[in-house]
Amino acid sequence: MGGKGSAKRKVKSKKSGNPQKQGQGRVGAGVRNDNRGAHYERSQVVTNGSMTATTYVQQYAPVPTALDALPALPQEFTGRxxxxxxxxxxxxxxxxxxxxxxxxxxxxxxxxxxxxxxxxxxxxxxxxxxxxxxxxxxxxxxxxxxxxxxxxxxxxxxxxxxxxxxxxxxxxxxxxxxxxxxxxxxxxxxxxxxxxxxxxxxxxxxxxxxxxxxxxxxxxxxxxxxxxxxxVNRLQPEDAVALLQAALKKNDPDDVRVGEDPGAAERVVLACGCLPLALQITAALLAQDPGQPLAERADALSQTEGVLDGLSDGHRSLRTMFDQSLERLSPQEQDLFRLLSLNPGPDIATPAAAVLSGQPQAATERLLGRLAASHLIERNPVARGRWQMHDLLRAYAHEQAQAVKARGRDPRRRYEQAHTRLIAYYTEHAAAADTHFHPPGSVVSSRFADREQALVWFDAERENLIATAHTTPQAGRALGFALGFYLDWRRRLQDHLVIRSLALDACRTLNDTRNEASAWNNLGNVLQELRRFDEAHDAHETARTLHQQTGDTHGQATAWNNLGTTLQELRRYEEALHDHETARTLYQQTGDTHGQATAWNNLGTTLQELRRYEEALHHHETARTLFQQTGDTHRQATAWGNLGNALQELRRYEEALHHHETARTLFQQTGDTHRQAMAWNNVGTAYRGLGCFEEAVEAGQQAVGMLVEAEDWFRAGEGWGELAMTLTAAGADPGKVRDAWNESAAAYARVGADEEAAASRAHTDNPEILEE
CATH class of the missing domain: 3.40.50.300 (P-loop containing nucleotide triphosphate hydrolases)
Incomplete structure (x- = not known):
């Protein structure tokens, strides 16, 4: 048989040169080796005295197996x-x-x-x-x-x-x-x-x-x-720090940079996305420069531009790794990956991605699924139909998009058009969702079925919307107005401040005087919520002046109303009374029943501060009636609560309890958990007035729990104070009373409030501020 592995036999014959030896038999054998692991055996047989046969047999040694193929683990392996x-x-x-x-x-x-x-x-x-x-x-x-x-x-x-x-x-x-x-x-x-x-x-x-x-x-x-x-996901930050430290010490056991500056070490690993390869590359670069502080490296890695340049050590490159993954995708998939870098927020919904791609939603969803299967994007683990991209991949996608845009006018224009479509999608949907927070009788968009659906959309898109507001003055103005009611509803006060400030800056940039007045008004409102009353007062005065300059009577009424609520907080009650009366008159002139109701309500809260409780009752009852006429359930609840507050001051506790419970029910119906908490607090004080201490304590605990969850620390301080007074009246253990007062003080301290002044309020009044 032929073949490289078969035995080889070579036979040669010759005439004998020694006739005397013919007929004698002799056998000889020898062995030789070559360098291929084979060995050869030779045998000679002499027969009939004239012929010699020599045979070579080639045999292979057993082929070794390779069944111990795993490399040793790096000593920095951790966290899995x-x-x-x-x-x-x-x-x-x-x-x-x-x-x-x-x-x-x-x-x-x-x-x-x-x-x-x-x-x-x-x-x-x-x-x-x-x-x-x-x-x-x-x-x-x-x-x-x-x-x-x-x-x-x-x-x-x-x-x-x-x-x-x-x-x-x-x-x-x-x-x-x-x-x-x-x-x-x-x-x-x-x-x-x-x-x-x-x-x-x-x-x-x-x-x-x-x-x-x-x-x-x-x-x-x-x-x-x-x-x-x-x-396999990224490492947890603590494991990433451990990997970085082990990698540095493998090169130099005396490297103490991680131990000396753990804060900078955490910044480094977060900038590396807690990605093992990025961490190993960074450790190699740090080892090459043993004098570089981790803080310096963290600062370099935190730069959005060129971050991938800092993740290459000459042998390994994160960008090369990403290139390999991208090259395997179809042209459509590559294009969508680059376009996703135009989304300003942390994740994107399938409909928004379809707007970017300019493709039907079903086709876009298939492309997104392929990108997710390639791990260039990820499905949002909480919200189905949403997709997210790691910061390092986002930086890479942005690089790729810039490279495409640099190829010429047409590619650049196509990306600019995609970005414009996305901004329009966010601003138009936000404006439509915002209509579900307007007073009854306003035009409501059919894009969302109801307020609950609008809230769900706002919750999902909040970070995208705020990021989009930073992109252009037009987007800042549109979203600065459209997000206000929602952010106030969700008590996102810092976001609210940012968005209102952006709207004001945008109006100034665009020379939009009319909307600038409204922007000042809305900024004043959020400053009030943040208890920055002097700034709020200045903002509302500016709004009033601009409305007067443009001849906007209704805008003036709103500014006067909000000035009055600010003056209440500044304890300038007589001035507040004047401002609310002015607002009521102007609302009457413009035929705004809802605005009149708000002014009547706020006049009532001012009269309560002046201890004119009988008059306050009349004003709150008028407000309640007008809110009922306009179908505003939410503000009816506010009027019911303020009526309850006035009745408590008149020691009519049974009636007060009924009013507060009605307010609580209405707030629950409208989904306002923050106002529900305030109503619970008032229910507790009414129960205390009736001597029903067990019910009062239960209501007070419910109130402070909800207020703490809402992170309304000022009102949580009020609630803890009310609960402490209830516990005292009930003869509770002094330790429990002391704990409640301590919680109250701690809550006030978180907002820098004047504890004595805050505690002097027996309950929470509910003045109304108006957005524009």
Whole structure:
């Protein structure tokens, strides 16, 4: 038989030169070796005295196997306990339920999938589950990925199959591979196959081991259908810091930079996205510059522009890793990835992404799913239909978009048009949602079914909307007005301040005097909520002046109303009374019943501060009637509560309790949890007046719990103070009373409030400020 591995026989004949030796028989033998691991045996036989036959037999030594292929783990490996537990649960030969022992690890490039697979392999071997490990790198994201037949050849060689016994590429190799593994299993062996860096099912499926053998697959894509899937995420910050420290100490055991400045170390790892590859590159750069403080490195990495330049050490590059993933995508997928960098906020909904792409929503969703499967974006784990991108990938996508825009006028124009469409989408939807917060009788957009649906949309898009407001003056003006009611409703006061300030700046930039007056008014309102009363007063005075200049009587009425509420807080009650009366008169002139109701309500709260409770009752009853006429349930609740406050001051506690409970119910119906909390507080004080201390304590506790949750620390201070007085009146343990007063003081301290002045208020009044 021919072939490189067959025995070779060489026969040569010659005439004997010694006739005397004819007929004598002699056997001789010798051995020689070559450098290929083969040995040759020679034998000579002399017969009939005339012919000599020499035979050479070539025999190969046994081909060694490679069943200990796992590299040692880097000493900085850390923070993967949950992932390891998952993989070992899949590989455990005693696992419940059986099924293939195949774990598929996916995640974006540089997240540490390969090292995790090695760690799992070592752990499984320590448990005695496998007698050997086969390792193959499929190079799935290289320009020329390994094909399945190449991987099968490498695995068969590792199993000890000689090259001359390898079948040609095709099904024969897969059959031989399974046969070899079956034979190993029959001999009592169990092998683990690690298929690293796969990019397609076709690379891996022929490698799936039969029987009791196990497999770990790593990929940047979600390869469904192979086995149990696990997404490998970034490290937790504390684990990332531990990795950075270990990597630095591996180079220099005396490197103490992490220990000396843990705050800067945390900044470094967060700038690296807690990504193991980025951390290892950063550690290498820090090792090359042992004098560089971590704070300096953190500052460099925190620069949005060029952040990826700081994540290359000459041998490894995060940008190259991202390039490899992007190049595998279709042109449409690549284009959408770049376009997503135009979204100003942290995540994006499928409809907004469709606006960016200019494609139908269903087609866009398919593209987004492919990007998520490639781990270039992620599905939002909380909100379905929303997609997010890590900051480093966002920086990379932005680079890619800028590169495309630089190719010429048409690409640049297309990206600018996409950005304009997205801004229009956010501003138009925000304006539509805002209509559900306007007074009854206002035009309501049909884009949202009701206020609840509008709230859900606002909650989901809040960060995108605020970020969009920073993009252009037009967007700042539009969103500065559209977000106000919502942010006040949700008690997002810092966001509210930012958005109102942006609206004012935008109106000035655009020379929009009419809307500038309204912007000043709205800014004054949020300053009131933040208890910055002097600034609020100045803002409302400016609004009033601008409305007077433009001849806007209704705007003047609103400014007078809000000036009055500010003056109440400044304890300038006589002036406040004048301002609310002026507002009422102007609302009457413009025929605004709802505005009149607000002025009547605020006149009542001012009269209460002046201790003119009978008059206050009349004003609040008038306000309640007018709010009922306009169908404003929410402000009816406010009027009911203020009536209750006046009745308490008149010691008519039974009536007061009824009014406060009615207010609480109406606030609950309208979904205003903040005002519900204030109503609970008033219910408690009414119960205390009736001597029903158990009910009073329960209501007070409910109030402070809700106010703390809303982070309204001033009113939480009021609530704790009321609860302390109830506990005192009930003869409660002095320790509990003291604790309640301490909680009250702590809450006031958080907002820098005057505790004595705040505590002097027996209950919370509810003046109304008006947005424009």
């Amino acid at each position: 306990a949950d992932d390891l537990a998952f993989i070992l649960g899949v590989l455990d030969p005693e696992r419940p339920g059986g099924g293939p022992a195949v774990a598929v690890l996916s995640g974006w490039g540089g997240v540490g999938k390969t090292t995790l697979a090695y760690a799992a392999g070592h752990a499984a071997q320590r448990r005695g589950w496998f007698t050997g490990v086969l390792l193959v790198d499929l190079r799935g994201y290289d320009p020329h990925p390994a094909q399945a037949e190449d991987a099968l050849e490498a695995l068969l060689r590792s199993l000890g199959v000689r090259p001359e016994h390898l079948p040609p590429p095709g099904a024969g190799r897969e059959v031989l591979y399974r046969s070899q593994l079956n034979a190993r299993e029959a001999a009592g062996e169990r092998l683990l196959v690690v298929a690293d860096n796969a990019s397609a099912l076709a690379q891996v499926q022929p490698l799936l081991p039969p029987g009791l053998h196990g497999m770990i697959v790593t990929s940047r894509d979600a390869l469904a259908g192979l086995g149990r899937m696990r997404t």
